[in-house]
Amino acid sequence: MIATRDLVAELGYERVTIESIAARAHVGKQTIYRWWSSKSAILADCILDGLVLLPQELPPENDDIRISLTEWLRGALGAMADPDSASLIRGLTSAAADDPDLALVLYERLTEPYESSIAARLEEAAERGELRSGISAADVIEMLFGTILYRLLSRLDMGPHVAENIIEMLFSGLGPT
């Protein structure tokens, strides 16, 4: 529901009411309850329908994997610099914290498109010798998403240099050279 997404972006999840959604959509409250059982369920469907924008696709395959990831992360962080997007994602976070079902939907929706794609990219890169072997795409995604989420909630800087730092640390590792 477009009205829902817009209202969450405008006001934040907590401040959006079902009545306000109904009013904004020029729809009766009952019509909403006919299809969804809760506010978070509406959001879950917004996500499934792709109404909530997620970070863009990975850059094309022929790139260096490190550059690929850096650009992707830069794009994702950049999207979060937009106040409405940030507000929306914080709303989703709030909703997911309260509702395990929504959390599951959100998790799958967020990771699915990336997991297979990134897994393939990492594998190819490993074959090209750009990476060491034995790396789990899920772990990488988890770490990157977790970091974005943490910065988002902490209202930390989302500037472009941040992406480079993170990828640098991720690639080089902490161990001695």
Added chain:
Amino acid sequence: MIATRDLVAELGYERVTIESIAARAHVGKQTIYRWWSSKSAILADCILDGLVLLPQELPPENDDIRISLTEWLRGALGAMADPDSASLIRGLTSAAADDPDLALVLYERLTEPYESSIAARLEEAAERGELRSGISAADVIEMLFGTILYRLLSRLDMGPHVAENIIEMLFSGLGPT
């Protein structure tokens, strides 16, 4: 306020009402409003007063840094395996997503005790040759906390082997050996 912390742990942040806090604390509602302006402000004070338990201290200095971090992470993840603690942290997350002021308090309270301690440990470790140089403690903390948070919200596994995987990846990095 102890009543607040307990209720958030029991019911989740959203389901806690100011009235229920007042009733649990055998206190008038007005007394709460006299001292705090919102539910999240109470939570912020709970955090500042140390009523909300955070993961335990780092292990003793003489350990290998990698083992130190692994154990610390294992402990932190283990704490999140307790449903009440997990519920409390999810509540804090939800509150922080809605209230920038609380987010700031929470962020500072969470990172302060670790930042200096971990920074020192990392520095010593680097001197002992266990780490490469130029590593930002803040970045490490951010990545670890972000990962914990992400797993918590996604209801992912918090088992002990997870800590090892993460530290392994973090130390080795993604780059080719």
Added chain:
Amino acid sequence: MIATRDLVAELGYERVTIESIAARAHVGKQTIYRWWSSKSAILADCILDGLVLLPQELPPENDDIRISLTEWLRGALGAMADPDSASLIRGLTSAAADDPDLALVLYERLTEPYESSIAARLEEAAERGELRSGISAADVIEMLFGTILYRLLSRLDMGPHVAENIIEMLFSGLGPT
């Protein structure tokens, strides 16, 4: 609203709360506020709907006017001897003291049925030579109602002999014989 009338009779106007009315009527508070703007407005509607009982009709026409009035007054005072009725009327008084609109409704509702009836009776009686001419029915009603009200508020005796005393004084006047 029957619940309102009963509660006012039981507890007195000041001690009746909108919440208690809502609870007694098994109704949400908002439903009451949707239809009435204040407690006194509810009472005004009770009066207009005839839910509040007023003293009975005048006795039949063929009576002597003095006996008629005496009996009517005795009946009215007798009704006030019932604690619930007395409490209800005191409640109306309290409400009327606070709310001019209610006072108007109450005044009209109280006097209307009597004014025309008593006026006609007085006129007939004057024609029969039982009364001197030039008497205003409104003034008589005002004096009788005022006296009842005063006795009611002062918790003075409402016994049957009182009616006779009052009518005696009213008919004979204070002047020398």
Added chain:
Amino acid sequence: MIATRDLVAELGYERVTIESIAARAHVGKQTIYRWWSSKSAILADCILDGLVLLPQELPPENDDIRISLTEWLRGALGAMADPDSASLIRGLTSAAADDPDLALVLYERLTEPYESSIAARLEEAAERGELRSGISAADVIEMLFGTILYRLLSRLDMGPHVAENIIEMLFSGLGPT
């Protein structure tokens, strides 16, 4: 308490709170509760202390009793024409309707000063042949006060001609000449 009288005059009885009285008088709330048990009790004392204006004393003895009463009633009604006084008396009425104790105090304070005085005047007048004998001062006072109260609550006219009508009816009686 002067502060009370002023506040009642300014705001009306209903809108005056004990807290506002305390604040205006630069006095602690407890000090007020030490001496009075309720807002209406304070007002009762205000009346007793003559801070609240009540109808003036009867005119001097050498007047004709009928003129005396007419002037007294005119004065009383005139005082009620002042919105502040009327509001105050309505407040007392409301309080008396709810609180039998206050009603008693108020009744005694209101009638006492008049009863003995009017009783004596009526007796003298009867001796001078201005009145018929056997008249109860209490009944006269009750009727006059009742009428004033009724007009006050009904928001009826308090103009000077009203006094004359009432006294005329009271003296002449309803019976045939």
Added chain:
DNA sequence: TGTTAACCGAGACGGTACGTCAGGTCTTGGA
């Protein structure tokens, strides 16, 4: 084309919690 059924906006309903106000009691710190 006219009748009927499903749908849906609008919004009233019984509720819960909100944040505020005032009541009456209890504690305290300065005169």
Added chain:
DNA sequence: TCCAAGACCTGACGTACCGTCTCGGTTAACA
């Protein structure tokens, strides 16, 4: 020692939304 100042518990206020439940008016399918 007294008392203003004001925190405290209580309970009612009037409002915002909740999720449920009728209402009419419109639309679409069938007669």
